Amino acid sequence: xxxxxxxxxxxxxxxxxxxxxxxxxxxxxxxxxxxxxxxxxxxxxxxxxxxxxxxxxxxxxxxxxxxxxxxxxxxxxxxxxxxxxxxxxxxxxxxxxxxxxxxxxxxxxxxxxxxxxxxxxxxxxxxxxxxxxxxxxxxxxxxxxxxxxxxxxxxx
Amino acid sequence: xxxxxxxxxxxxxxxxxxxxxxxxxxxxxxxxxxxxxxxxxxxxxxxxxxxxxxxxxxxxxxxxxxxxxxxxxxxxxxxxxxxxxxxxxxxxxxxxxxxxxxxxxxxxxxxxxxxxxxxxxxxxxxxxxxxxxxxxxxxxxxxxxxxxxxxxxxxx
Amino acid sequence: xxxxxxxxxxxxxxxxxxxxxxxxxxxxxxxxxxxxxxxxxxxxxxxxxxxxxxxxxxxxxxxxxxxxxxxxxxxxxxxxxxxxxxxxxxxxxxxxxxxxxxxxxxxxxxxxxxxxxxxxxxxxxxxxxxxxxxxxxxxxxxxxxxxxxxxxxxxx
Numbered sequence: 001x002x003x004x005x006x007x008x009x010x011x012x013x014x015x016x017x018x019x020x021x022x023x024x025x026x027x028x029x030x031x032x033x034x035x036x037x038x039x040x041x042x043x044x045x046x047x048x049x050x051x052x053x054x055x056x057x058x059x060x061x062x063x064x065x066x067x068x069x070x071x072x073x074x075x076x077x078x079x080x081x082x083x084x085x086x087x088x089x090x091x092x093x094x095x096x097x098x099x100x101x102x103x104x105x106x107x108x109x110x111x112x113x114x115x116x117x118x119x120x121x122x123x124x125x126x127x128x129x130x131x132x133x134x135x136x137x138x139x140x141x142x143x144x145x146x147x148x149x150x151x152x153x154x155x156x
Numbered sequence: 157x158x159x160x161x162x163x164x165x166x167x168x169x170x171x172x173x174x175x176x177x178x179x180x181x182x183x184x185x186x187x188x189x190x191x192x193x194x195x196x197x198x199x200x201x202x203x204x205x206x207x208x209x210x211x212x213x214x215x216x217x218x219x220x221x222x223x224x225x226x227x228x229x230x231x232x233x234x235x236x237x238x239x240x241x242x243x244x245x246x247x248x249x250x251x252x253x254x255x256x257x258x259x260x261x262x263x264x265x266x267x268x269x270x271x272x273x274x275x276x277x278x279x280x281x282x283x284x285x286x287x288x289x290x291x292x293x294x295x296x297x298x299x300x301x302x303x304x305x306x307x308x309x310x311x312x
Numbered sequence: 313x314x315x316x317x318x319x320x321x322x323x324x325x326x327x328x329x330x331x332x333x334x335x336x337x338x339x340x341x342x343x344x345x346x347x348x349x350x351x352x353x354x355x356x357x358x359x360x361x362x363x364x365x366x367x368x369x370x371x372x373x374x375x376x377x378x379x380x381x382x383x384x385x386x387x388x389x390x391x392x393x394x395x396x397x398x399x400x401x402x403x404x405x406x407x408x409x410x411x412x413x414x415x416x417x418x419x420x421x422x423x424x425x426x427x428x429x430x431x432x433x434x435x436x437x438x439x440x441x442x443x444x445x446x447x448x449x450x451x452x453x454x455x456x457x458x459x460x461x462x463x464x465x466x467x468x
Contacts (some may be wrong), residue, residue, distance in 0.1 A: 003319050007159050014243050014259075021278070023258065043392065080199065080300045082276035084242050084261050086396050087326050103326075103333065105396050105419060106277045109262060113303030115273055117429055120394035120419045122333070144392045147425030163315050170399050170415075177415065177434070236456045238356065238432035240398050240417050263417060263432045271429055294394030 002090070009088045009100050009127050012134045017083035017104075020155050025070060028155055029063035032136045033128060040141040041154060042148075043121065054148055070154065079120070080109040081154065086123075097128035097137065106156060117130060120144045120156060158246070165244045165256050165283050168290045170175060173239035173260075176311050184311055185219035188292045189284060192216060194311060196297040198304075199277065210304055226310065236265040236272070237310065244281075253284035253293065262312060275312060276300045314402070321400045321412050321439050324446045329395035329416075332467050340467055345411035345440060345447045348372055352453040352468060354460075355433065366460055384464065392421040392446060393430070393466065400437075409440035409449065418468060431468060432456045 012031070019027045032038060040055040057063050084107075088100040101124055108118035126138040141156045175183045180218070188194060196211040213219050240263075244256040257280055264274035282294040297312045324343070331336045344350060350366040369375050398415040413436055420430035438450040453468045 003316065004159065006319065006323075010243055011162075011245075014245050017242070018245055018257065018259065018265075018278075035402070078284065082261065082300055084240055084259060084396055086329070087243070087399070088324055089323070089326050089330055101395060102331065103330065104392060105261070105394065106407060107273060107300075109276060109300040113274060113301040117273055117427055119420060120427060122312060122330075142422040144394055144419075145425040145427050147427075151283050161314065163318065166399055168316075168399050168400075173398070174401055174413065174415065174434075228382070236457055238415060238417065240396055240415060243399070263429060263456075265432060265456040269457040271432060271457050271459075273429055 005098055006088065006090060008134050009090065009098060009125075011126060012136075013085045013088060013100075013123075015101055016136075017085050021081050025078070025155070026066045027065060030135075032060050032063060032139070033130050034060050035139045036063075036136050037138045037143075038063060038136075039139070042143045042145065042146045044146050045154055046140075046142045054069045066155075079154075082107040082109065083156075085123075097126055100125045100127055104156075121156075158252050158298045160207045161254055162244065162246060164290050165246065165254060165281075168283060168292075169244060169256075169258055169279075172292075173241050177237050177239055178312075179236070181223045181311070184223060185216045186291075188295070189214050190216050190221060192219075192292050194219060194292075194297075195295070196299065198302045200302050202296075202298045223224075224312075234267045237309075238263040238265065239312075241271045253282055256281045271288055277312075317410055318400065318402060320441075320446050321410060321437075323403065324439060325397045325400060325412075325414055325435075328448075329397050331396055334395050335392070337379045337467070340379060341372045342447075343453070344372050344375060346372050348375075348448050349373060349450045350448075350453075350466050351451070354455045354458045356458050358454045379465075388421045389467075394419040394421065395468075397414075397435075409438055412437045412439055416468075433468075462468065 016031045038057045039053050045052045084105045086103040088102040091099045091101055095151045101122055103122050106119040107115055109115045121141060121143040124140040125136055127134055128137045174185045194213045195209045197209045201208045240261045242259040244258040245256055247255045247257055257278055259278050262275040263273045277297060277299040280296040280298060281292055283290055284293045317422040328343050335439055350369045351365045354367045357364045396417045400412040400414040403411045403413055413434055415434050419427055420426045433453060433455040436452040440444055440449045
């Protein structure tokens with residue numbers, strides 16, 4: 001086990017989750033490399049090898065567009081998220097980066113105060129060092145449930 | 157990243173959560189320094205800079221009083237808590253201590269067995285070494301939801 | 313604090329949880345030593361010193377039988393689990409192994425997509441090095457709630 005790498009990836013995950021939970025959406029694209037890929041799918045689709053995705057972006061620029069749309073739609077203001085991310089399991093580590101598999105739960109807190117367990121799943125990430133900073137070259141969000149809320153526009 | 161400090165703060169958080177979850181309330185004040193501050197507020201109040209707090213204590217003695225009241229009121233026996241605390245994000249580290257921001261979820265298990273997602277939020281902590289032991293000089297509990305249960309008397 | 317041991321036990325816990333959550337049940341017994349003990353009980357029973365258990369197995373072979381029954385009953389297909397396991401608190405470390413106390417939450421995702429907070433509790437584990445691999449010589453699952461779902465047959 002490479003403990004330093006383990007803790008670096010964990011730190012990246014925690015900063016990623018806190019940026020979203022603190023409504024610092026503009027910082028979200030910077031957790032990805034310039035040509036980083038971001039995909040949200042379900043375990044059912046993923047396991048059957050289906051290319052279906054709820055969200056699929058292939059660059060930081062696309063993620064920035066997404067944030068702009070969310071801000072315009074004002075959808076984010078009505079709710080908060082709270083991610084709890086498990087320690088990552090590093091499944092690979094060659095040369096530039098690491099493959100990490102990481103379980104997560106997300107609670108959603110509506111403006112009314114109502115709190116629900118909103119999503120659960122795992123991240124399948126490719127983490128690289130980009131100018132010395134750990135970033136996602138790829139982040140696949142695999143949701144356990146196939147029930148997709150219409151508000152999924154918000155990053156997971 | 158200072159990995160040792162990271163793991164020390166994480167260890168403090170885990171011991172803190174387990175003491176509460178195991179109903180070792182009498183040990184709770186000892187996680188704070190003698191003049192440690194403990195505050196529970198909402199994200200809404202916190203972000204607006206409002207000084208409103210659900211709980212505000214400015215010493216270990218006040219926390220001990222609080223535990224005594226809880227025991228007298230017998231309120232703790234009717235339920236259990238289960239904290240899941242994310243890894244801390246250390247945002248500062250000068251001289252004596254560290255600032256840590258830490259996400260958490262709390263499940264509440266009623267005597268009947270019913271389990272609900274009770275609270276979510278983040279800790280904004282100031283952790284110091286107090287005679288070689290890591291303790292909270294300040295712990296601010298910032299709840300995501302503004303719906304406050306009347307049983308909030310119990311530590312978060 | 314022995315940070316390396318801390319991270320090794322955490323890694324064991326994460327791999328354990330992911331094997332179950334990924335429906336790799338056949339790998340589950342291998343997280344235990346040949347004569348490893350696995351017990352599921354409630355906090356209420358545990359604190360009263362009652363020997364009652366929902367599940368009690370005293371060898372890897374018994375766990376293998378259990379997995380076979382679950383596969384035959386086809387019970388696992390209808391749902392997914394998502395464990396979120398807190399960092400472990402090592403309470404002992406002499407010679408061959410460590411005692412670890414670890415909080416957890418488990419979400420259950422039904423085939424319909426419905427997600428609920430299914431279980432919470434703590435593990436009281438005895439972790440040993442078995443031919444250089446960290447394994448459970450004993451794992452006691454102590455559930456916070458006394459409401460036991462009939463589907464508890466599935467590993468926690």
